[in-house]
């Protein structure tokens with residue numbers, strides 16, 4: 359804690375500041391209110407000022423401090439017989455007052471007390487800030503992620519089908535879980551199935567279950583994912599990879615809210631909220647007739663599109679901090695390493711960031727991450743920066759510059775224009791030219 363003593367009696371100022379320094383604080387003494395004002399820019403947490411001083415008196419100084427540095431704590435020192443002014447000082451925002459003469463121990467006790475209180479306040483403030491920058495397990499302080507948090511909050515209790523879109527590693531599964539956890543179904547199961555990872559027949563039997571003898575190897579009756587998720591939420595991950603024949607069956611289940619086991623004839627009612635996720639451009643697949651349009655409309659009731667990490671660079675260092683904190687690792691990231699991390703474009707998004715950090719952690723030995731622990735990033739950034747004539751055309755280059763400026767500016771067109779040194783109007787023209795809107 360940084361303390362400023364203001365007393366026109368030089369001897370006292372020296373005495374107090376020395377005692378405070380002896381107790382581990384950093385302290386400085388000045389002799390007038392005017393000098394105190396000048397010193398405040400250096401940043402003091404606590405000002406202990408005498409009341410009666412030639413020139414600016416203690417009350418005047420207090421008022422000025424409260425105006426310009428409202429967070430600075432002020433303690434008044436008053437002599438006997440000026441209790442009324444002490445009351446006035448308290449009203450004007452003084453934290454406490456010391457009645458002169460007082461033993462230095464009393465001063466130290468008060469300073470320690472204030473230091474503790476300030477630290478507590480800082481911790482509370484820090485936690486509040488952290489809370490604002492996260493949504494359950496999902497962290498983000500960019501406007502893009504804040505919008506996502508709002509969407510999740512709105513859709514979670516609504517029980518609607520949700521389609522989560524976004525590049526690989528952007529946190530689609532995390533969002534699906536957050537939706538489940540904030541719905542009325544939270545206490546019921548959350549079941550996830552990856553539609554891309556298994557063969558068509560296996561996927562079908564996994565989803566809908568089967569009767570004994572339904573196929574070779576079906577030596578017992580087995581419930582499907584829909585039944586296992588009953589009352590809860592079913593995440594159909596990589597939905598775009600689902601074979602067409604299964605898409606038709608899935609649509610029927612969604613509409614009728616009943617499933618039939620493979621080889622079964624008895625309808626089984628299921629109450630399941632479906633959340634689907636994909637990193638594919640599913641709309642395009644629909645237009646190419648690779649994904650059933652009717653199923654698309656059934657699941658795309660409420661789409662949530664997760665922005666790629668390169669469009670929300672503000673979140674990168676927050677994710678870095680979060681990654682190490684959730685694993686209870688105390689490690690420093692050098693400013694140069696931070697620069698590399700924020701410059702890199704992360705085609706694999708948060709998952710790639712986590713892998714890079716994992717590797718850097720091992721390479722660094724766990725104390726401090728520097729650029730040498732991020733070798734791939736340096737290469738990738740260097741490669742994307744240098745181009746030779748013949749390798750690309752001017753138009754291509756301009757398009758690339760536009761994209762990267764937009765990314766750097768977080769999608770803000772005015773900022774991007776500034777980065778490129780062109781007018782706002784020009785950027786709109788160019789965006790149109792390259793069909794980047």
Ligand SMILES: Nc1ncnc2c1ncn2[C@@H]1O[C@H](COP(=O)(O)OP(=O)(O)OP(=O)(O)O)[C@@H](O)[C@H]1O
Pocket residue numbers: 495496497498524525526527528529530531532533636637677680708709712
């Ligand atoms: N906003 C975030 N805050 C904290 N962790 C995140 C965030 N986004 C992603 N992660 C982490 O990144 C990793 C990848 O996230 P997730 O598996 O949800 O991505 P995905 O979009 O489902 O990827 P894929 O398309 O490859 O399946 C996970 O370890 C997840 O915890």
Ligand SMILES: [Mg+2]
Pocket residue numbers: 530531595
């Ligand atoms: Mg996933």
